[in-house]
Amino acid sequence: MASDDLQNLIETEQAPPAFSLSGGRAHGYHRAAVDTFLAAARAAFEGDADDLTAADVRVASFPLVKNGYVVAEVDAALGRVEDALAARARDRAVRSRGAGAWVEKAREDAQVVLDHLARPARHRFARTGMLTFGYRVDEVDHVAGRIVRYLRDGEPLTAEQLRSAAFRMQRGGYREEQVDALLDATVDVILAVR
Structure with missing residues (x-):
């Protein structure tokens, strides 16, 4: 060769x-x-x-x-x-x-997210124990507020903004898996109505 x-x-x-x-x-x-x-x-x-x-x-x-x-x-x-x-x-x-069924499903999914986020600030998700780290509560609540304003008032929010959301850790913070599941559900709603 x-x-x-x-x-x-x-x-x-x-x-x-x-x-x-x-x-x-x-x-x-x-x-x-x-x-x-x-x-x-x-x-x-x-x-x-x-x-x-x-x-x-x-x-x-x-x-x-x-x-x-x-x-x-x-x-x-x-x-x-x-x-x-x-x-x-x-x-x-x-x-x-049909489009009507798709829109209705997206509306139902959005309502589930809104119902969950209707809980009082600092109590929207289960917390970790005081010796265990979870997502920082104030940062998650800030993003939750943006989600509510998007779903309720039509304030702009993109799937990419939620995908890139990152939270610092704190002892006794929100449980990561619950927050991540809600963010995923919200991304699904955003993608459904694009």
């Missing part, structure tokens, strides 16, 4: 990375895990299969490693994939059950 042939083989085997790579001490998402997940997502979407949902994309997680993909870039791409899958699900539901 000539050295030019070997070089061509190496170049074709080493495709450029799909995202920027984290450098220095920064960690990023494991490249092979991300590539595998996105290839499966593309195949499911292009194959018109229903075995991958927007919710599946939302909960996808990847190991953090040195020289991995930049987290923000991958998260942005996952947001676009989630949006596309949600739009496809909405279109299918509207075709099969």
